[in-house]
Amino acid sequence: MNIPPAYVLTLSGILFALGVIGVLIRRNAIVIFMSIELMLNSANLALIAFARTFAPAQEALRGHVFVFFVIAVAASEVAVGLALIVAIFRSKESIDVDEVSSLRG
């Protein structure tokens, strides 16, 4: 089975766009977080697609390595991010990002 990379990339683009929209329009910090994960994973999908399409056989693992790296980053990001959200919830009793605007100039 040979799926053309354009399809894969299109899907990846759609997922990324969904993630962006989620980040920009949702208020719930958890949902925003999930949207970010979505964007990361869309990038992973693009990476895999490129690795499969363009890389010679002996270097095919390069894209995979990047994907693993991104997954590791995402995992640690989730850990830190969730910890922040918990901390914010503790002080603000809310995870609505519009409530958290103390950086306003």
Added chain:
Amino acid sequence: MVLLEVVQGGGFFAYAPLIIALPILGLITNIIFGRRLGERFAGIVASGAVALAFVIAILQFLALQAHPEGVTIPIAEWISVGSLSIPWAIKVDTLSTTMMLMVTGVSTLIHIYAIGYMHEDVRFQGDPGRYARFFIFFNLFVAAMMVLVSADNYLMMFVGWEGVGLCSYLLIGFWYEKGEDGIGNAVAGKKAFVTNRIGDFGFLIAMFLIFGAVGSLQFDQVFHWVHEHGLANVGVISVATLFLLLGATGKSAQLPLFVWLPDAMAGPTPVSALIHAATMVTAGIYMIARSAPLFEVAQSTANLVAWVGAVTALFAATIAVGQFDIKRVLAYSTISQLGFMMAAVGIGAYVAGMFHLVAHAFFKALLFLSAGSVIQGVEHGHHHIEHGDGEPFEPQDMRNMGGLRSRMKVTYWVYLIGALALAGLPPLAGFFSKDEILADANMENMGVYILLAAAAFLTAFYMGRQILMVFFGKARSEAAAHATENPPVMTIPLMALAALAIFGGALNLPGVHKLTDWLAHTIEHVHATEFNVLVAGLSVLFALIAIGFSWLLYGRKTMKEGDPDPLRKILGPIFVGMENKWWVDELYDFLIIRPYVAISWFLADVVDWRFWHDWFHDSVLGSAYRNGSRWLAWVFDLRVIDGIGNGLGNITSWGSQRLRVLQTGYVRNYALAVLVGGVLVLSYFIFG
């Protein structure tokens, strides 16, 4: 004979410097030991020193018999700068030796007299400790006077000239805590010094002019130059002699600078006799006689000298008529007689001038010393009667005297001799000397002669008045009634001077002309004056008439205590003028002294202090600086420099105010911004 050989070899000339050194030695001895060893010691040392100087002067006289042209004895180099070369050198010639003999001789007598006089005076004035100091100053005076007369150049003469002025200052103010307001004597001394300095200023300028023309100040060289180039330089010589005349009017108390001499009577009487009658005041006459070659060339100045002398002679004589202080009468008489001498040297009669100078020294010293004797006699009387009422008593006022003839016999006789000599009655010294001047004036300058003859008339009158007021009639005060004669230490010098006043005329008897021949060795062109019977007869007649007048006024009907002067009724306002010395002091006070004080006060207080120090420097410069720095600090620094700094801050702050709106704090907005940025960057890469 050894002595004769020494005389003829001129060996005595070598001793000439001693004539200055001996008085200095005397005063140094008195400075060191005077106070400790007591009055007798101090007086004897001082008198001895001067007596030895007199001996030296006699030795010079002897030596000059064989060498009448004289010698110059160099002692040391003094000032030697550039073209100026002035030595300390002594000139022994007939002119200077005449002065040496007269000064040291009269000084010796007055020193001896002062031993007795000052013994009383220091007790009367209440400070016996000052006895030695008096003789120190007195010796210093003799030394300075010797420097003056023995100088061989103008500058050394000037040293003596100012030196005698200093001694005069110190001795006038000898009782510096006495006098009017307690300071009168000191002020009189200062007046004498400052007035003399005005004359000295003239002397200085004359020296500059002479040096500028001749290039030397030594008499020989100057006179030699005058012989060679004098006629071509009449202008400069005339100006120089005019300034010399100014110097002479200061020292010899002539118009217009005579005002110090009457006040100088504040000094003890021996001082008045020695300095302000016999010796110092004649220095001006001596100086002009010494400068005879200059004045011969500058005839116009010489003429002026004669007129100054003649006018002074008459002017001072009129004042003498109206005085009541016994010493003041004599002081104005001295000014008047100095006028005679001045007139004599002015008309070229140098011998007559010098003759009168010497004769006057004898009888005026005699008169002053006798006056001192009278004053002290009256003081004795005052002490005798004093009962502690402390009423102020003026022992010098002739109105407090009278009838002293019987109480002070010696003094009376010597006073009478002096007065008659001064009045010019033959055969006393004054007759011959004064007549020689009058005879010369009669020949040379009729106007001068008339003024002098009138002065001579007044002289006889005021001396008659004085004798009659002091010695005749009845005592007008208790003190005079109890006056006592003084001890021999005072009366013996009086008798010696009286002898000189009687026989002094022998120096230059008409027809013999000893002094003329003697001085002819030094002063050129002197000639023996013919004895003018008419002039002599007239002046004797005038003198007798004047004395007769005075007898009419003061002798016939004697004054009583408290009587006004009979002359006051006759002369009215003129007498007031005479009594008030024609207000010359007041005039000078108004014209010179007050303006000077005012100007110097104005300069010091207004110009220098308030304007220059306080206003200009402190206010203008100071406040200019203060205001300048204040402006810099509060205006420039704060507004401009700080303004630039603050303005930058303000602009930044204003911009940030605007920019802060972007900072919403909403993560979404930031994310959108990131997105837009990312899109823009990407599109730039892709499409740009």
Added chain:
Amino acid sequence: MNLSFSILSWVTFTPVLGVLVLLFLPKDRRNLLRWVAVLTSMVAFGLSLVMLAQFDQTNASLQMVERLPWFQLAGMQIEYFLGVDGLSVLLVLLTTFLTPISIISTWSAVEERVKEFLIFFLLLEVGMVGVFLSQDIFLFYIFWEFTLVPMYFLIGIWGGPRRVYAAIKFFLYTMAGSILMLLAILWLGITFESFSVPDLIAQGGIPGSVQTWLFLAFAAAFAIKVPMWPLHSWLPDAHVEAPTAGSVILAGVLLKMGTYGFLRFNLPLFPEASIRFAPWMALLAVIGIIYGAAVAYAQKDVKMLVAYSSVSHLGFVVLGLFALNPLGIQGGILQMINHGLSTGALFLIVGMIYERRHTREMDDFGGLWKVMPIYGALTLIVTLSSMGLPGLNGFVGEFSILLGAFGSEAIGSPIYAGIAAAGVIMAAIYMLYMFQKLFLGPLDKDENKVVKDINLREILTLVPLVVFIFWIGLYPKPFFNLIGPSVDKLVALLQAASVAVH
């Protein structure tokens, strides 16, 4: 170090050794400190006598020269260059002579911060001697400015009630003049690449118009220091507020630095400008003579009177220097010494009475001669010397100056000397007035009746001065011999320039 070789350095810097010793002594042992200072200054005086013994008075040029390169600045060689000639030898001796006398005079007058006082005083001596010995203008300038510092503190710490004002005024005025001089010095250095005075004189060739500016720049510094009329406003303040010893040194030596500056720099370096400015300088000098004398007479404070008399007396010195002939210049130099002796003595005298009565108002005195006969006699001599009585020192100088100025071609008119001679009359007026106010008249104030006559120490400070007053007055030949050849050399230089001007 070979003493005879570098005698001038020893004379200059010996006081520094004394300062080092003083630094290590405890400050409450006042008499010990005073002895150390007096001995140091005596040693310096002794060394200056050694200098005098080695001085060849027939030689007109610089002697005992010490010349070492010091440092270079933008191509300009600055040297450590000391030398002495007839123009300066007497001033050096005057400085070393007056310093021990001044220190002795402070024995009982200065009781607070004695150590600092003495240190400043010795440092002041270093500066003054350095000024007179430096032959490199840059070195001269350093010493010149250095003297300000100790004097500033002497006035500012030990002075009278307005001491701070006076000290600052003194400092600022002298400083203001010096700045212009510094500019002129730098111009000379940049142009000729040397600061050595003899080299600059030998080189010559400064164009006339430049000479004018340089002359004025140097004159600004010196005229303030002298002080010439009308720049004298700082003097009365400084004198009145300074402690006695400070006044003595100020009048005796520091003012002479100004006249010496004219003599050492203005005349030989800018001869043409000197000739051109001579009438103007003479005019200012004569105004100063008359003005100072008139103003002195109206004073109530003795120290003010003496201060203004200095303005008058230094007018004579300047008049003599700018006569530009041997008589005037030699008289001027001698008069510097005379003024140092007479006015120094006058300030000592004022200090003695101030110590006893704590007032200087003349109205508070009168009749003092009766209770203080020795003091009175010494004051009389000094007073007479100050008013130029013949036979005392003042007359010799004044007469030479006036005679020189009277016939001076450069000044051009005898009127100046004639008017200046009238200053002699005025000197008699104010000096005798002072003497009368203090010593004559009745002894009518109770405070004055118990005043004690001066003690042996005070007599010892005055007697040396009086000895010189008589010596110079009666036999000034040795002094004129010292200054003669150097002045002749200077006059020859000026005459050459005079030919060039006409």
